Amino acid sequence: MTKPSGETAVPHISREDKAKVLSEALPFMQRYDGRTVVVKYGGHAMGSPELSRRFARDIVQLKQSGINPIVVHGGGPQIGRMLERLQINSAFEDGLRVTDRETVGVVEMVLAGSINKQVVADIQYAGGRAIGISGKDGNLVVARKLRRTRKDPDSNIERILDLGFVGEPEEVNADVLEGIAASDAIPVIAPIGTSPEGDTYNINADTFAGAIAVATGAKRLLLLTDVEGVLDRNKRLIRELSLAEARRLVHDGTISGGMIPKIETCISVVEQGVEGAVILDGRVPHIVLLELFTEHGVGTRVSMTGASDDD
Numbered sequence: 001m002t003k004p005s006g007e008t009a010v011p012h013i014s015r016e017d018k019a020k021v022l023s024e025a026l027p028f029m030q031r032y033d034g035r036t037v038v039v040k041y042g043g044h045a046m047g048s049p050e051l052s053r054r055f056a057r058d059i060v061q062l063k064q065s066g067i068n069p070i071v072v073h074g075g076g077p078q079i080g081r082m083l084e085r086l087q088i089n090s091a092f093e094d095g096l097r098v099t100d101r102e103t104v105g106v107v108e109m110v111l112a113g114s115i116n117k118q119v120v121a122d123i124q125y126a127g128g129r130a131i132g133i134s135g136k137d138g139n140l141v142v143a144r145k146l147r148r149t150r151k152d153p154d155s156n157i158e159r160i161l162d163l164g165f166v167g168e169p170e171e172v173n174a175d176v177l178e179g180i181a182a183s184d185a186i187p188v189i190a191p192i193g194t195s196p197e198g199d200t201y202n203i204n205a206d207t208f209a210g211a212i213a214v215a216t217g218a219k220r221l222l223l224l225t226d227v228e229g230v231l232d233r234n235k236r237l238i239r240e241l242s243l244a245e246a247r248r249l250v251h252d253g254t255i256s257g258g259m260i261p262k263i264e265t266c267i268s269v270v271e272q273g274v275e276g277a278v279i280l281d282g283r284v285p286h287i288v289l290l291e292l293f294t295e296h297g298v299g300t301r302v303s304m305t306g307a308s309d310d311d
Ligand SMILES: Nc1ncnc2c1ncn2[C@@H]1O[C@H](COP(=O)(O)OP(=O)(O)O)[C@@H](O)[C@H]1O
Pocket: 042, 043, 044, 045, 074, 076, 077, 095, 224, 225, 226, 227, 229, 230, 231, 232, 254, 255, 256, 257, 258, 259, 260
């Protein structure tokens, strides 16, 4: 059954079930009260306008419950479609887009232009106040060119990968975000940075969100994508990963492609003091609330030991 608005009707929930849900959620709300949670909203998770609206409502509810949410968004598939329309070829190495000068202009236009403002509009439609910026604004993220090497499998010689204008955060000036949060607004950030010389850099949104999580002392980093979480070789969801286990899965090839920057980010933020980093299926309605406010969570959580570290 559907409502006239087109939204799916809410199934009947008994009073007992409602009380159970509330009593489970309240201690979690207290745990996160006043704390920062960085949510990375991936391009694949922006599946439909309805999903985007639900995501925005969840973010507004986090803010209303006393949490300080910061949204970092991606937009890889949307950039890909725009490059195709403009007939610009694009290639990936280890999940990162090779970005020449022409491409970086398109990346900035799509991320900091259309996607950023759409997420801001969705949050405001859901009753919140959002301020959309990119890493360029207020010098939030000072970037440097990403240095990567790759071992040639035949000769075993390390060669430098030149990905063009792909950057990595060198410095984060988080005071810009404190100002936004203090004004009761939710920051929505596009993953673009500038070097001290003024060059624009395309930064993988997972890496960018990780740098923001570390700089803001976030309690959680949530990475929303289009799979349940990290899957093992038999395609089963792995619920908890220690740093050592996460590294092993990259090394033995169980984790590949776009999942590599995600897991590398999870490892790096946990090493730098974020208590838990979670990879989640952004296509599932209310996944953010389910992860934060229920006992078992719903995605793959990477933490120091891989055990539940709830305090
Ligand atoms: N072990 C794994 N478990 C889950 N997904 C994996 C794994 N290895 C590779 N992937 C791929 O990583 C993709 C997620 O990365 P990506 O497409 O870049 O997401 P996003 O656009 O949300 O950042 C999955 O759709 C899947 O194809």
